[in-house]
Amino acid sequence: MTYSDDVIGRARVASDATLDEFYEVLKGVNAGALWTVANDIEPWFPQPKTVPALWKYRDLRPLVEQALGLVKADDAGRRVIMLVNPGKQDGSAVVGNVYTGLQIMGPGESMTAHRHMAAALRFVHEGKGAWTVVDGQKLTVGPGDFAITPSGAFHEHGNESDDTNVIWQDGLDIPLVNAMDAGFYQVHPKLYQDVDPVPNHSYLKYGVGQLRPYGFEDSWSKRYSPLFAYPWEQVYDALHNVAKASPGSECDGYILEYSNPLTGGSVMPTLSAHMQMLLPGQATKAHRHTGSVVYTVAQGSGYSVIAGKRYDWTKGDIFCVPSWAWHEHVNLDPNEEAFLFSFNDFPVMRSLDFWREEIMRDNDGHQEISE
Amino acid sequence: MTYSDDVIGRARVASDATLDEFYEVLKGVNAGALWTVANDIEPWFPQPKTVPALWKYRDLRPLVEQALGLVKADDAGRRVIMLVNPGKQDGSAVVGNVYTGLQIMGPGESMTAHRHMAAALRFVHEGKGAWTVVDGQKLTVGPGDFAITPSGAFHEHGNESDDTNVIWQDGLDIPLVNAMDAGFYQVHPKLYQDVDPVPNHSYLKYGVGQLRPYGFEDSWSKRYSPLFAYPWEQVYDALHNVAKASPGSECDGYILEYSNPLTGGSVMPTLSAHMQMLLPGQATKAHRHTGSVVYTVAQGSGYSVIAGKRYDWTKGDIFCVPSWAWHEHVNLDPNEEAFLFSFNDFPVMRSLDFWREEIMRDNDGHQEISE
């Protein structure tokens, strides 16, 4: 299919002196002629400014460690190296309307509490002793663990180990919040929250989603999950169980969505997250969809083909897939499984009825790789 | 508060010859005078026909075993001894609109498949080797396990052990289905279902409710849980976790509801089930609510006070609480926890907006025990 704009149904007005003059007049009254921009603002298919990209953890890690010596966490607010999409310098987006960065905390370090409209999630790369207090609940998290910091929830972080740094990845919807003109921010009035004596209590209550504390849900009216922490061991076992019972997804292998046990929906209204397992040597089929995705390699090594280009990855690497870009994944290890953690703005696509998906049927479902 | 019918706002028409004659005429045209029955059909509060009752497992067990020798399972349809509420002989209700019975299957026994509008659940009392095929999925269940057989799902049962009997408890909404004039029944056209090669596959897929197979839920449009089996070990651990994080419920101790992981709701639209744990020596406060409950003692011994009367129970015993009857529970063991499995028609009460609950505030929340 071709997408020529020189067809009836598209704007095809040739410019001339009279029109140019008219456009100037319009400009003078804060107006414009739709036909001069119509084809641009109503494209045939999505035209994201952000592009596919991959960041090697081995490049980022030393820089993150360097930051540890350069700034104090509380001076920085948070000591985070953010990933900036090569296609779009402004707005602090790694892709589409999502933000991600690597945060480092030294031994014994801790920070003050704040909250904001932006929703946040955490995925731990390395280090023992990481903790975060979210809405008064202390969560202790280790490598591979996933945790959320919902919109409007006060939160503060720290590292209670004696000798090891913690590096975790933050994922937020900051660009979305700003695109929607909805940003609010507040420092905790007492700088630190009162903390519930039982760490991870939401996991103790909701750690088996289909066994619900009776009556509790009645009092839960918030739009996000009452469960804040999802440990790696549980998702690892769950993926192996799913693999015994199901063929998985042709485009994603075995993939689980971290869900709100009270609704079965995404953990937060603007961000969702997945963990997927690729069997040794597995190569998935290509698909494309609206919505943007940030992938982090939790384990293993392989490559993904995004918009026709190959991106090789290994543990800790981060890569992104913009809206409507074809993508497929390959686990190059003949013996070990590969695990990809990812987060996305699919809940937004679904809420606004913008979700579209297409699975590649030609060429046995695989893209031609350019270069 | 007194409930006299001799007040304005209640029907207070004294009968006389003229009226009696009038009533006869009405009868002749299939009519009646509302005021002759108004106070009965619009009572001050619920007037269940079914009453509180307790069945000792030690009484029922030998009878159930006797049945094994008396009838063939396939001649009986199912070899079940049902519990009949002493207050209501007709309709096969153990309490309110719920049915329960004890089903026994000998070694190597199996039965043909059928389905019906009535929703069923199973709770295993004893024996190894029990299995049920529900909607083509083989479930293997042992003591303390909970499983569902939703409305309209074909099912067949068996016992694959060589030497031990299986006794499990059936819970169904048969009286509800009949009260609603909605009963349908079908024998499986081939007598036996085609069985999925992977046993318990729904547990493998949904065994951690907050980790959802991605995309699967999109294709699940049924009104009941896609997860059919809930093993005892998991609920046992979950209850101990909840106990670390929460004070539990003043009327129920630590209690979990078996839920549909895709909705957070009850496992089926007409029946829900709970497992609750009472700490050593724990005595709960009394409450009453609409909806009927059947309790089965999964472990431990103690007593419950229902409508002012004490009912002592130990493992395997079954007792019921009718709508709006005060009830409270006591674990008499000073060292061991007690576990009560229960199922109820609360989903119906909530769907129809009939749910009402009251917690006893007088007398420190405890009933006076009569006799």
Added chain:
Amino acid sequence: MTYSDDVIGRARVASDATLDEFYEVLKGVNAGALWTVANDIEPWFPQPKTVPALWKYRDLRPLVEQALGLVKADDAGRRVIMLVNPGKQDGSAVVGNVYTGLQIMGPGESMTAHRHMAAALRFVHEGKGAWTVVDGQKLTVGPGDFAITPSGAFHEHGNESDDTNVIWQDGLDIPLVNAMDAGFYQVHPKLYQDVDPVPNHSYLKYGVGQLRPYGFEDSWSKRYSPLFAYPWEQVYDALHNVAKASPGSECDGYILEYSNPLTGGSVMPTLSAHMQMLLPGQATKAHRHTGSVVYTVAQGSGYSVIAGKRYDWTKGDIFCVPSWAWHEHVNLDPNEEAFLFSFNDFPVMRSLDFWREEIMRDNDGHQEISE
């Protein structure tokens, strides 16, 4: 298709002395053998106790007027002649789990306020000056108007005309409430409600359902419609509009459901109501479904075929269709439309997932009429 119980998959245990003795023992411990009742409590298809029936308004009207002289409204609670299904004398059901009756109020008469768990609806047969105060809102209603009195809402009635009686039809879910052991009743503590100065204010606010008072719905958490009155003129016009734009329903002609403008659902969680228009000479196709229906002829004359029997009707007549009974309608007037008001328990069938429907395809969709 035949429905023999003498097949594998049904209970087929022949009785004998040993078994009879066993059954006696079971009875002694409040138990029974499922197989002795299984085929009855799990029927092949619904077996309602209530049967199709029709009541002629010309028979009922004089009796209702006679009641006016026989009892005082406040002595009777309400002066109502209820319709009793010929197939089931107890329980005050006209069909299935619904109740209906004709209530008469003389000029200037008024009654005290009460409320109950049962949900009520009104359809006015004749008379000017009828009013009801529901939850503090005064509704003035005339012939053909439909109004609701939701569960738990205080209500009182009256007739403010000088010279004419009012006869309206009550529809309630009393048998359902009692079958669910959920009945509560309360006389208004002050006997009369405080009344909002603006009559029919819910109609003024919500009289055009798709134009919603902004912000109001946020504060409306009740399970029933905020709109209490649905005037005849509006439904009459709406039906004629639908007839211009749609072929209507092959089984119901042109039919509208009175809906909750805030949810699009039924007006109350247990009862819904419809008004349908049959074109001159129109004959609908037969269908059957779970759920029970009470029909009232709002206008015109014709007949309905229910379970193979013809029931002729004219204005004011009331007839009922039990669950799963085939039914079809014919407007005998060659020039005038016929209008059937009806109410039902479909919301219950849908909430409990008991809804089933079948359209007759044989014999061009029409039943054979017996006798």
Added chain:
Amino acid sequence: MTYSDDVIGRARVASDATLDEFYEVLKGVNAGALWTVANDIEPWFPQPKTVPALWKYRDLRPLVEQALGLVKADDAGRRVIMLVNPGKQDGSAVVGNVYTGLQIMGPGESMTAHRHMAAALRFVHEGKGAWTVVDGQKLTVGPGDFAITPSGAFHEHGNESDDTNVIWQDGLDIPLVNAMDAGFYQVHPKLYQDVDPVPNHSYLKYGVGQLRPYGFEDSWSKRYSPLFAYPWEQVYDALHNVAKASPGSECDGYILEYSNPLTGGSVMPTLSAHMQMLLPGQATKAHRHTGSVVYTVAQGSGYSVIAGKRYDWTKGDIFCVPSWAWHEHVNLDPNEEAFLFSFNDFPVMRSLDFWREEIMRDNDGHQEISE
């Protein structure tokens, strides 16, 4: 309250040579230091780029008419003069993420059909004979009428009058669709749709929202309203009825939301619309909220105070209120009501849980007017 960034909890890292060098290194690997932008991307409260503005119809009208002679509708795609917010030249937004423009069609003119992901709505300013075919349904619309063209619905427009131009206002979520990288566009394969013979049939079916064509809704799975047209007369009458029954809203006077009769929700998932009536001389209280609003004066004259500045308006004028800007309205006419049509992205704010609102309590609820 002050909003200084020089406090603990905000980023307060002073730059120096070492850091600048570090930032350069980060830039080289498509990364950045969060603390260099943190205060900007997580503002204390929303910082919209778009600003309050007002467009006089008397200025725009002649330009729109001029366009009629300058370009052919089908060359332009649509002959529309769009409003461009003075604070943001790119992206074609009138405010926030919404677009609006004035479209003119000459007598007898008509255009080809297309569809796009963007959702559209129409509000007619002047002219008889306007029509639009949406998803095969012909809608005829006149001054004051509101109509929708949902996302993905094919649509084509025309003016069937002999002698008068039509000018209507388009409202779309184009900037939102592009911000979400979700834009798709398609020209109708046959250039023109097959048209249903009954114009406005959705209004004939759903013109009284609380009277629903029975069974129809079951087959309606779309996320937008099945009712496409909302005539002025109906909303005019409804507003007068509401005024009799309710005090209205302290910030909006009497205001109705055009709703989906099947859900009670907004007409489309991304855009909602209101019509509000201000009584003669009425002055509303100020409030602010997230979400952007475009107002069009349907009738009357007065002014609004937005972010402390007064904007005088009369019939046809268009003005906008960005997210979180205080605003209040005044009807200057002592005898006539004023009517403001408005549309907004509130559904997006609610879906994403970004909705926040504050009512001004100081100064009797009114802003100080600068200049």
